[in-house]
Amino acid sequence: MSLLTVKDLGKSFGGVKAVDGISFELAAGELLALIGPNGAGKSTTFNMVNGQLKADRGSISLDGQELIGQKPRSIWRLGVGRTFQIAETFQSLSVVENVQMALLSHDQKIYAMWRRAADYRRQDALALLDQVGMLAQADRPCSELAYGDVKRVELSIAMANSPKLLLMDEPTAGMAPRERNALMALTKKLVTERGMAVLFTEHSMDVVFAYADRMIVLARGRLIAAGKPLEIRDHPKVQEVYFGS
Numbered sequence: 001m002s003l004l005t006v007k008d009l010g011k012s013f014g015g016v017k018a019v020d021g022i023s024f025e026l027a028a029g030e031l032l033a034l035i036g037p038n039g040a041g042k043s044t045t046f047n048m049v050n051g052q053l054k055a056d057r058g059s060i061s062l063d064g065q066e067l068i069g070q071k072p073r074s075i076w077r078l079g080v081g082r083t084f085q086i087a088e089t090f091q092s093l094s095v096v097e098n099v100q101m102a103l104l105s106h107d108q109k110i111y112a113m114w115r116r117a118a119d120y121r122r123q124d125a126l127a128l129l130d131q132v133g134m135l136a137q138a139d140r141p142c143s144e145l146a147y148g149d150v151k152r153v154e155l156s157i158a159m160a161n162s163p164k165l166l167l168m169d170e171p172t173a174g175m176a177p178r179e180r181n182a183l184m185a186l187t188k189k190l191v192t193e194r195g196m197a198v199l200f201t202e203h204s205m206d207v208v209f210a211y212a213d214r215m216i217v218l219a220r221g222r223l224i225a226a227g228k229p230l231e232i233r234d235h236p237k238v239q240e241v242y243f244g245s
């Protein structure tokens with residue numbers, strides 16, 4: 001049973017076929033890596049799933065519901081979360097306040113009076129921080145955090161919506177190998193505990209081989225291989241794209 005079903009998805013920018021008819025499925029509880037060289041169409045694919053970009057063709061269904069044509073907010077309500085970078089303006093807030101903001105920004109009535117609601121769902125926010133190992137740092141300003149810890153907070157913010165599907169575009173970019181492994185181990189733990197699905201892009205093959213259940217490989221907007229990491233590694237087309245052989 002797949003949670004997400006993508007069929008013949010396509011998007012062009014002018015003459016560039018950024019995504020050229022790709023199809024894949026993703027099941028609940030699965031960690032799927034989307035890999036491929038720069039410009040392969042990974043981010044474009046993500047942005048069509050979360051509704052920031054409208055597909056030219058194809059279909060994207062979540063639990064049988066078509067996502068193409070829906071607004072990002074509706075798609076988010078249907079259970080598609082994504083990690084996003086803590087905005088500049090949130091830097092002055094503490095760690096727990098960032099997560100509280102994520103919780104209350106999804107509640108329109110409360111949002112209107114958020115300045116008065118300093119304790120809004122603080123316990124829920126603390127519970128989310130606990131899940132990512134950031135409880136002890138809850139009241140520090142975000143600007144003081146180590147980069148790997150900022151990433152943990154971003155993950156807890158994405159969890160505020162209890163997503164069925166979490167999209168992570170290059171979650172480990174700019175991280176040292178140790179931090180990468182810690183973040184992916186945490187992601188894997190959340191997948192297991194919550195039974196959600198994750199679609200992520202990643203440059204490091206070590207990370208993909210260590211954490212992905214399955215992977216799909218894009219090149220110039222086309223899907224050139226899909227399968228378990230060990231099955232894919234020696235695929236001739238993948239070797240060609242990555243190593244030019």
Ligand code: ADP
Pocket residue numbers: 013016017018019036037038039040041042043044045
């Ligand atoms: P990836 O994330 O795999 O590096 P992208 O999805 O960002 O690749 O880009 C795929 C292709 O689409 C590239 O050729 C890129 O230049 C082009 N592209 C992406 N977004 C836009 C845009 N907004 N306008 C024009 N071209 C774009």
Ligand code: MG
Pocket residue numbers: 042043044169
């Ligand atoms: Mg990208």
